[in-house]
Every structure is written in structure tokens, then in C-alpha cells.
Amino acid sequence: MLRFSLRRILWAIPVLWLVATLTFLMMHLVPGGPFDREKKLPPEIKANIEAKYHLDQPLQIQYILYLKRLIQGDLGPSYKYVGRTVNDVISDSLPVSMQLGFAALMLSLLGGSFMGIISGAFARTFWDRLSLFFATAGISIPNFVLGALLILVFSHYLKVLPPALWEDARSVILPACALGLGPAAYIARLVRASILDEMHHDYVRTARAKGFSEMRILFHHVLKNAITPVITILGPLTATLVTGSFVIEFIFSVPGMGKFFITAVSNRDYPLIMGVTLVYAFLIVLANLIVDLLYPFADPRIKLQ
Amino acid sequence: MNQKMKWCLVGLFCLSLFFFVVQQKNKEKAQAFSATFRMNLIAEPPTLDWSLATDNVSIRVIENLMEGLAEYDAALQPIPAVADRWEVSDKGRTYLFHLRKDVFWSDGKPVTAHDFEYAWKRLLNPKTASEYAYFLFDIENAAEYNAGVIQDSKRVGVEALDDFTLRVSLKKPAVYFPSITTFTATYPQRKDLIERYGDHWTDPAHLVTNGPFLLDEWRHEYRLTLIANETYYAGRPSLDRVVFYVVSEETTALTLYETGDLDRVSLPPIAILQYQHHPDYLRAPFLRGYYYGFNVEKAPFNDARMRQAFSMAIDRTEIPRILKGGELPATSWIPAGMFAHNPKIGLSFDPEKARRLMSEAGYTQGSEVPPITLSFNTDPTNTLIAENIQAQWKKNLGVSVLIDNMEWKVYLRQLKENTPQVFRLGWGADYPDPDNFMNLFTSTSGNNYTQWGNVEYDRLISEGASEPDVSKRVAIYDAAQRILTESDTPIIPLFFASQNLLIRPVFEGLQVNAMDLLHLKKVRLKSTQKEKF
Numbered sequence: 135m136l137r138f139s140l141r142r143i144l145w146a147i148p149v150l151w152l153v154a155t156l157t158f159l160m161m162h163l164v165p166g167g168p169f170d171r172e173k174k175l176p177p178e179i180k181a182n183i184e185a186k187y188h189l190d191q192p193l194q195i196q197y198i199l200y201l202k203r204l205i206q207g208d209l210g211p212s213y214k215y216v217g218r219t220v221n222d223v224i225s226d227s228l229p230v231s232m233q234l235g236f237a238a239l240m241l242s243l244l245g246g247s248f249m250g251i252i253s254g255a256f257a258r259t260f261w262d263r264l265s266l267f268f269a270t271a272g273i274s275i276p277n278f279v280l281g282a283l284l285i286l287v288f289s290h291y292l293k294v295l296p297p298a299l300w301e302d303a304r305s306v307i308l309p310a311c312a313l314g315l316g317p318a319a320y321i322a323r324l325v326r327a328s329i330l331d332e333m334h335h336d337y338v339r340t341a342r343a344k345g346f347s348e349m350r351i352l353f354h355h356v357l358k359n360a361i362t363p364v365i366t367i368l369g370p371l372t373a374t375l376v377t378g379s380f381v382i383e384f385i386f387s388v389p390g391m392g393k394f395f396i397t398a399v400s401n402r403d404y405p406l407i408m409g410v411t412l413v414y415a416f417l418i419v420l421a422n423l424i425v426d427l428l429y430p431f432a433d434p435r436i437k438l439q
Numbered sequence: 440m441n442q443k444m445k446w447c448l449v450g451l452f453c454l455s456l457f458f459f460v461v462q463q464k465n466k467e468k469a470q471a472f473s474a475t476f477r478m479n480l481i482a483e484p485p486t487l488d489w490s491l492a493t494d495n496v497s498i499r500v501i502e503n504l505m506e507g508l509a510e511y512d513a514a515l516q517p518i519p520a521v522a523d524r525w526e527v528s529d530k531g532r533t534y535l536f537h538l539r540k541d542v543f544w545s546d547g548k549p550v551t552a553h554d555f556e557y558a559w560k561r562l563l564n565p566k567t568a569s570e571y572a573y574f575l576f577d578i579e580n581a582a583e584y585n586a587g588v589i590q591d592s593k594r595v596g597v598e599a600l601d602d603f604t605l606r607v608s609l610k611k612p613a614v615y616f617p618s619i620t621t622f623t624a625t626y627p628q629r630k631d632l633i634e635r636y637g638d639h640w641t642d643p644a645h646l647v648t649n650g651p652f653l654l655d656e657w658r659h660e661y662r663l664t665l666i667a668n669e670t671y672y673a674g675r676p677s678l679d680r681v682v683f684y685v686v687s688e689e690t691t692a693l694t695l696y697e698t699g700d701l702d703r704v705s706l707p708p709i710a711i712l713q714y715q716h717h718p719d720y721l722r723a724p725f726l727r728g729y730y731y732g733f734n735v736e737k738a739p740f741n742d743a744r745m746r747q748a749f750s751m752a753i754d755r756t757e758i759p760r761i762l763k764g765g766e767l768p769a770t771s772w773i774p775a776g777m778f779a780h781n782p783k784i785g786l787s788f789d790p791e792k793a794r795r796l797m798s799e800a801g802y803t804q805g806s807e808v809p810p811i812t813l814s815f816n817t818d819p820t821n822t823l824i825a826e827n828i829q830a831q832w833k834k835n836l837g838v839s840v841l842i843d844n845m846e847w848k849v850y851l852r853q854l855k856e857n858t859p860q861v862f863r864l865g866w867g868a869d870y871p872d873p874d875n876f877m878n879l880f881t882s883t884s885g886n887n888y889t890q891w892g893n894v895e896y897d898r899l900i901s902e903g904a905s906e907p908d909v910s911k912r913v914a915i916y917d918a919a920q921r922i923l924t925e926s927d928t929p930i931i932p933l934f935f936a937s938q939n940l941l942i943r944p945v946f947e948g949l950q951v952n953a954m955d956l957l958h959l960k961k962v963r964l965k966s967t968q969k970e971k972f
Contacts, residue, residue, distance in 0.1 A: 389658070
């Protein structure tokens, strides 16, 4: 397992380099620069600013300078947030996104699995249809609509939860629901399909022949196998949720990192674009590694190679 | 009682307890806002370094932390602040600012003329790379120093003659110069602290200021808290605290106002109709103009008659009807609320005359006009306006115009590299003087994308900037506006914006002005509210 983990970590280096290089090239291909303004800057002032950030250098020199800094763990200065480095911006905002993301992840895992089990165990009954209704609604309602709806009901009418801001634990509830209900619905459908598939296997027939109760078969035998597809999607889902969501952070005024995926691009804040992309890529690699390490526990037939 | 019923009861009890705790929390929150004023910022302030701040958000915070030589009164006229008075000599080319001796930094040191000299030269220093260095380009050798043509900062025309006297020498007379000294970029700075803390001199732990409030906390992307400055020279402000929350979404801010979490919000356009009879509602003019510009080098707008025809074919009264934000239709360019505003200037709606002009230009029918594209940056408001005007041009001139929208930075690049035939832009006042609006379209202005130039117009703008007599200035700007919006028409002014606000009535003294400057030092809780809380 140690060798496997080390090899995967080493593989992460070329992956991150490739992501950094492609992002660097693509963002410089997009028209418009970081210091293009509605009120045009006098040329001498623009020249001063570009010199300060080495934007007056040829692209290949900028690329080498960036990689040099990156190797030292320095993501560079933000062009938008003057005096702050990208490391500062990310270290301020990522923990908030992670708090919200983990809350949403727990909600989607627990809620989704629960709905999926009910659905699978009571297939084609009222409970299955009810679960299907919630799952379809969860998948088809975009999270910005759900967010607005939650604010309307719980903040506007019932006045029991804050509509926005990040003051205390109560502030997490609405954004976590808005963020987590979509994935929960997806997980519910996945678990249901897996359970129904597993129920037709020979080992279930054997267990039934032995006289085990349906509950015991479901929880002791079927669920272990049915949960494997959920573990597969857990990697990218975790990375997506913990790096934040632009829409949810925007609606609920959450001081997280998700907004920078959009605003850094619209501001052409090149170092910040690179920074958030690399953090996202790194988390994807890390989450997938953890998922791969978890597989053998869920299904002993899987061997790490 | 069976098992299921028991669980139901336990569940109900837990739920009731939860709602009770939540309600109590809400009550506590409502009681906590005694002398605290809470409002939203639409984004995280990019910086609190006033040499580098260029955006409204940063400026909104800085203007409550700091004061410069002058400030605006209610009528937006510059009046002394840190400067006790100033003298103008040498036919308007030299300003001598005499500073008050009772103004102190928050660490107890006096604010001196040397702090201003340092701050202004830092602003102009090419190494600072300040975007607003051009604010001081009226000063002798300022532009040259900023461009690196001269290296010696002593040659820049600003000098502290002693601790409390600052001499400023201008290249040419600029009657609006006192207005420039109200602007945040010209506020004084402490050389010792900037050198000691580098980029971190604006952190709450290091920031030293001289204004009515002090920075207490800055939680990035979320909240800034200001507290009253007990040693402020004009007396401690009435408010104990000011909290700025970063809330970008306007409808979220509005919900927070309704739940009592904010005390002032700007209304999103969609909510204006619903709230316009609300007791907290306030509408105020805004020194921001919205216009369509022509690229006068591209056909068919290389003919002034076509530009006039397209201007006259727009019924601007339709704009407030579709936007519903109290916009003021405009045919002239100097905005309402600024002296020299003259609504009688410009080409008013006259579709018949417009068609005649088009015919004189050689196009008897709309179908004969070469293809025209109207470009703008992607935004719902811009789209609404463009679609309306597209329909008006079709109806009144018979001309089919394509509309094309682009992401903001792509659009700016397009304006710079290949200016479209018709484009949208706006302009907000940096200082409340007509020069700030009219200077935009001189042939040397970097912001003039129309490719249009007029020697007479340039001469008038230069004359207006140096003319001390207000009535003569009005006549000069009238003449210039007639060239800009009637005879040559490189632009079509469309409307001046308005501010639509909700302000909690427990506060008084909040002066809403057309510059959208928000000086909170005069805000106080009404006496009846003080007793209540």
C-alpha cells in the first residue's frame, strides 16, 4: 500500500505540471488583460504596472518565472488583491469552503445513502416512489434555485435561519443543504440501482436459503457491495464540494474559495487562476488516491497494484 | 403509547427546542445593534492602500478611515478638512495649503505637510505602479516623474515648506484642483510605517489613520469592522461601530435588510417597483452617464448627418420605462447635479428630421445603409437597452442593426484594437466638475474610443479647466457640449443613472450625494432609538 501511495504521489507531479502548463497557455490566449479598465490607463502607468508583475516579459520568460516560484510553493502575487499573495487568498478562503464542503458531503452521503437504501429495499412501493420523487427533484432543481427557495422558506417566512453570512454553525445549514442535495439525489439513485443489481446475485439467494432475514441480507451482505460505486464518485465529488461553489457562495455570502473560479477569470488575475486551478487539481488527485486506498476495504477482491 | 408514537413525540420536542433557541438568537441579534451601522460591500476591497485603491469598494472603506486636505460639503463643493485654508497665486498655478495643527494620526503623531508630500510622491513613483497617479498629472513634472523621464522626485511640484504648509505648483491653472485633494489617492501617508511593514502596512494591526473611524478587524472576503476614533480632530463620531459585510448578491443584501441584518442597501433593479413606496426608500441622482459612441472612421458613421440621424431616432424617455430605476433621459453629456448641466442641449427625439438627415447623407431607405453592429459588454441592463434601441432604429429609420455582446475584458480589448461601429460605455465622476466628463472626448484622451477629434472642442475644454469665473465656464461648456452632442455627435448620451436605496430610519445624518460618497461620521441613531436600546 505504501509503494502504491508513493507511486501515485509521484505521478501527481507530472499531472500538476501539465495542468499548470495548459492553464497558463489557455488563460493567456483569452483576449483582455488584467489591467484593461473602463477608464483607460495612461500608457506610462500601464507600463509601470506591467513591469511590476513581469507582464512586459515574453510569455516563455513569464512561464519560467512562474514555474520557479511554484516549485518553491509560492503561487505569486494576486493582481486584483494588491499586497496579498495567492497563498494568502487561498489560505483565507479554502478552510471556509472545506467546512461548507464537508457539511454538504456528509449530508449527501448520509441522506443519499439513506434514500437509496429505502428505495432499494422497498422497490416499487410508495417509499421507493417518494424517494424517486425527491431524487428527481434534487437532480433537476439547480442549486441556485434551491438556495433561493431555502432562503425564502427558512429565512423570509419562518425566520429560523440566517439568509446569508458566515457567523455561526447555523449559517452552514442552508448553504450545505443547497450544495449537498443535488449530489445526495444522485447518490440515492446510484445506491438504489446497486442494491437492486446485487439482490439478483447467487450469494443473496444462498443467504435467503439459509433463512436470514431480509434486513440482515441487506445490511450485512448486499450493502457492502452496493456501496462500491458510491466510493468511486466520492473522489471527484469531495474535491468539487470542498473547493467551494461560486453560485452558493455568491447567494449565501460565504467567504469561500469557490467564487475565485469565476472572478479570477473575469478579472484576468492570472496567478489566482493558476492557484485555484492547481489547488483543485491537487485535491482531485488526493481524493482519488484516498478513494483507491479505500476500495480494498469495501471489496477485498480489489487489489492495489 | 406505542413505540412509533414515542419517537414522534421525541422528534417534535427536539424540533420545538431547536426553533426556540433559534428565535432567542434572533432576538439577541436585534438588540445588539445599538450604535452599530451595518451595510454591504459588493466585493472584497482589493486593497486599503489609498495609493493603489481604484475601485468604489476600497474607496468606500478608506473614505471613512482617512481624511485629506479637503472634503466635499453637501453641495459637493470642496471645503477645508486637514487643510485649514489654501491660497491660490501665480494666476492659478500655485496652491499653498495651510494645515490644521490639531489633526493627529491614530498613534498620536501629528499629521504634517511632509506626510502629504511623501504620499503624493509615492503615488507618482513608477515603482508604486499606481493606476491613479494621473490624478496628480496637473502638478509640475508629475507625469514626467511617473513616466521615468525624470528620476529626481525633488523636481515634482509638491513641497512641504514646513510641518504645516504644503506648496503645490501646477503645469497650468486647474480650477478644479481643490476637488482633486478630496480624493482618497491624495490622502497623507506615513513613510516610517510603510517602510517598516511593506505590503502589510494596511493590516489592521499596523494601519494608522487620521479619520473618524479606525480599522478594527478585516476578515477577508467576509467582513470589515471599523470603530469610532476617540481622538478624531472634529470630535468622536456618534456611531460606535461600522460593519461592512461583503455581500455581492443584491437580492441577498435585500433579504439581509429585511431580516434586520443590514441598515443600508442598494436596491436591485428588479426590486425597485416593489419598494418604491416603502418608508425606508430613497432615490437620489448619481453622477454617472451612459452613452453610445460611434467609431467616426467606419461607414456609415463617418458622416456626421448619419450620427445625428441615429441620435434623433431614439426616444430616450423609453429607458426609465424599461429599466424602472428612475434614470434621467439625457441628450447632453454633463450630468444633472453638476454645474453646467444643461438639459436643453443635444438632439431630442425627432424621427422625421432623422429620416431627412439620413436621406441627405445618401440613404433614402434603411435597407441601403451598410450593415451596422451595436456592441456592448454582457450585462442584462445593457441587453435591455440595446434591444429597445435596436427596435427604435428599425421603427424610426427602417435600419436593421445587429447587436453583439462580449465578456467585459474581451469587450475592452475590442474597443482598443478594433472599435466597433457603435459601442456602449459609461462614465462616473472622479470629481464633481464638468472637466471630468468633458475631458473624456478631447483628441488626446485615452478614453476617447470614437476616433473623433475637434480642435475647437479641445480648445474649449482647455479654456474651461483654467477659467476661474463660474458663469464664463458654463458658457464654455455649453459651447463644447453643442459640438459634442449636436454638430459633430460622436456620441449619443442616453441617460444619467440614479441611486435607489433603503436606509433604516433609526439612523439620521446620512447624506446621500450624487458622487455616492458615504461619510459615516455624521450618522447617528435618532435620540428616541437611543432610549429604546
